[in-house]
Amino acid sequence: MDKKKKRSITRGVILVVLLAAIVYTVYSSATKDKVKLLQVGDKAPDFELVDLYDSNIKHRLSDYEGKGIFLNFWGTWCEPCKKEMPAMSNQYAIYKDQGVEVLAVNIAQTEFEVKNFIEGLGVHFPVAIDETRDVMTEYTIDLLPATILINPEGEVEKIITGEMNEQQIASYMESIKPEQE
Incomplete structure (x- = not known):
C-alpha cells in the first residue's frame, strides 16, 4: 500500500x-437531566438516613417539622469540618431545647472512619452517613463543609459553604429557632 x-x-x-x-x-x-440548584426559599428536599450509632433510628427531614434544622455536610478529611464540629456541638447543647436540631451528614465514608472521627472530637449531635451520595446530590453540595439552614416551615433559609466559627454558628442557630408562643 x-x-x-x-x-x-x-x-x-x-x-x-x-x-x-x-x-x-x-x-x-x-x-x-438538568439538576436544579437548591436555593434560598426552596422547600428543603425530604430524605431518610440511618443514625450512625443506632440503625433503628432513621433521620427524616420531615420528622423535624416545626423545628429549625442545621443540616451540615462534612468529611473526615476536611480540616475546616474538624474545626467547626466542636463549636457546633457547643451550640447544639444550647439550642436543642429551643427547637433547633443539628444533623451532621457525612459524605460516603465508612462507619469505622466516621465513628473514630466523631468520638475523637467528642461531639454530641445526630450523625448519619450518606452512603449513596443521594442526599448530597439532592442538596447540590459541591464543597465541604456545607451547611443548609432550614426554617421551621421546612424552607431553605440560608446556604453556607466553608468553615464557620462559634459566633457564626450561634447566630445561624438563633436565626432558625422557632418562635416561642
Whole structure:
C-alpha cells in the first residue's frame, strides 16, 4: 500500500472518531437531566438516613417539622469540618431545647472512619452517613463543609459553604429557632 492511501485511511478513521465524539456530546447534552440548584426559599428536599450509632433510628427531614434544622455536610478529611464540629456541638447543647436540631451528614465514608472521627472530637449531635451520595446530590453540595439552614416551615433559609466559627454558628442557630408562643 502506498503512503497516500495509508494517509487517507488514517485521516478517514480520525474523522469518523471525531464525528462520533461530536454526535455523542450533542446527544448527551440534549438528554441529560438538568439538576436544579437548591436555593434560598426552596422547600428543603425530604430524605431518610440511618443514625450512625443506632440503625433503628432513621433521620427524616420531615420528622423535624416545626423545628429549625442545621443540616451540615462534612468529611473526615476536611480540616475546616474538624474545626467547626466542636463549636457546633457547643451550640447544639444550647439550642436543642429551643427547637433547633443539628444533623451532621457525612459524605460516603465508612462507619469505622466516621465513628473514630466523631468520638475523637467528642461531639454530641445526630450523625448519619450518606452512603449513596443521594442526599448530597439532592442538596447540590459541591464543597465541604456545607451547611443548609432550614426554617421551621421546612424552607431553605440560608446556604453556607466553608468553615464557620462559634459566633457564626450561634447566630445561624438563633436565626432558625422557632418562635416561642
